[in-house]
Amino acid sequence: MRIQEPDRPVRTAGTPPETPLVFVAKSKGALVLRAVDRHAQNQGIAPGLTLADARARQPDLLVAEMDDAADRHWLERLARHCTGWSPLVTAVPPDGITLDIAGSDHLFGGEAGLSAQVGEGFAAIGMTVRLAIAASAEAAQALVRHAPPCHALLPIAHEDEAVRALPIAALGLAEDAALALRRAGLKTVGDVAARPAASIAARFGMDAVTALRRLTGEAATPLPALAQPVPLHFKRRFAEPIAHQAAIAAVFLELLNEAAQTLEQRGLGGKRFALALFRSDGARHRLDIETGLPTPDPAVVLRLFDERIAALADPLDPGFGYDSITLFLAAAEPLAASQPALDGTQADASALAELIDRLSTRLGPASLCQLVPQDSHIPEQAQLALPAIHSRAPIRWPQPAAGEPPLRPLFLFDPPQPVEVIAQVPDGPPHRFRWRRKLHEVRLYEGPERIAAEWWGLPMSQNAEGQITAKGGLTRDYYRIEDVRGRRFWIFRHGLYHEKPTPGWYLHGMFA
């Protein structure tokens, strides 16, 4: 698989989108093009030209410097992204990724299905990829780099032929060795393979034979897998079970400090911590805590665990003692660099995050919420209460128009409360209504604001007059009402008269 990186970050708003983009690096005192984009390719500018030559052909160039470290980092991230398709993935710098798909391709509909999925997956993140599948990793990399594009996906039968048709450069030899092969009249891999290996080795070195054998699949090289992060697991076993509160606390503190050290070395902060206590009689307790922002600080974690233990319905019973205690970090994230502002806003933000962590641990994550808008005009579905510990980004609620009174109530009843209403005309606003055994005389009203059911979510049916109505979802006519005492209500009639013979009235919300 070969990747061309997206060219988005380099472009600024001012330049026209068709300006060719080139990446340069210094080589022997000259700036040489190392990578070019599609527009540059179309104008005949190719990697390997010096920048001066390229400028002579096309003065209007967008030039950026090559950043090898960033490319490598990006390639590694992409390689990790590929572990969804196969567990064995290797990044091949500067621009390749090899996947060992033996045994995993059938999960994605065979080689063709897998290639299609990989192509789509990379297209979705703005990357251009070329794909090839071959019997060996080297052959696949050589095909993808050197074969003409139409050869990219081959049936197995033609693979050998395609490999043999590759140019000498596909062997990946040093420049002088490749030059020697070409001078000897050997233009393709097939030419070299046709000669006896012994004579090739004698004239061009053992490297050429090894490269050839790898390319043709005669010799296999193991694929180095991506380094998997070591799980953060801290464990203590005891010769004698410990039951004393103080001893347990001391061990726990030790584990936390050990974890903090490891986290510090890796520049990480823990987000989810689990403490497992193994009792000598086989019982096992598990305590989980979670923080909104990654934290490296053992004191913060200790406080949260204290909260968690205090919130337990039945307290921890060490019984005959614990014989093993494990601290496990289920999630750790890189710590974001932070610099406090002069007015201390940074400190405020972290203080708030800490408060959210503490309260979420004590009350339970679902009991401390932030309200998130939903794309629905049904009043009771217009918001979602999400745990505050999980939502970090500031949520934007639409600002009401200036000069209007509140059009939406501050509190909604779920379910809406039935009320008895006397209206002057059947289709009209309420005249007086009875709610919770009290009669309210309507002084002011505004409405109706008609809110229909979401027809796309409900089965449709035709009623007797041939009108199409949404089954199960009746139209609601909302009235904003103020009674003589100044109390403001939001009342609706559930159903139009042609939808329902006697529509009911409900009180849905209360205004300030």
Added chain:
Amino acid sequence: MNTHAACSDPPVSSALRWACGSGALDAVLGGGLERGRVHEFYAAETADAAAAKGFVMAVATGISQRRGAVLWLRSRRAITLGGELQASGWAELGGTPGTGLLGTVADTITQLRTAVDALRCPALGAVVVEGWGAMRELDLTATRRLALTAAKSGVPLLLLRIDAEPIPSAAQTRWQVAAAPSHALPGQAPGLPTFDITLLRQRSGPAGFDWRLEWDRDQRKFRETAVSGAVVSVPVGRPVADPGTGSPGPHRRHAA
């Protein structure tokens, strides 16, 4: 003991007052509602719960200056009796529900403990505790603890009491809130949120005044709609309405 407590009160760390917008009210309060204090709000009747909650939301919006987050703590019982808090309605009162936090607690003890912890966090703009019924745990000691914590961090605590009788407390101010008829908009539509409020008690300050206030969400200020003190508040047992209740005329005591 009370005087002693008053003398030993630590000064509010961020000595800020929020001028609520009504000149007479601010003058009585000595410049506005103080941050870093406990303010109690009693709903005049249970039916005034929505008005009291709206008033407290407006005060929280104003006193937090839209900078810090507002934490609203309520019990499950409050949700059953008073409905669920709506972010759209919150925004309609000028608040910022996007940064607001909504805590649901099981009992009063948890609610008060959570409030104390929240008051320690200076990043909050205001903490609102919504209490229904007599909260036995909320005694003088508890309010004193809340008041001390609030003074230390400068975060105001708005204590909303519905269906409750005023009890001795360490609060800075105590208010009674009732709904009031609004100025009708064209087409006899209900107008801006209007409240009848009474300052029942103020620590080391005058008390016993009535105002009728209208909340202007665009300015985030209250506006007086009637002459303070000169108006009788709405009698509680008033016989309701004549037949022509559609017209706003007879009930607008504050007609210009």
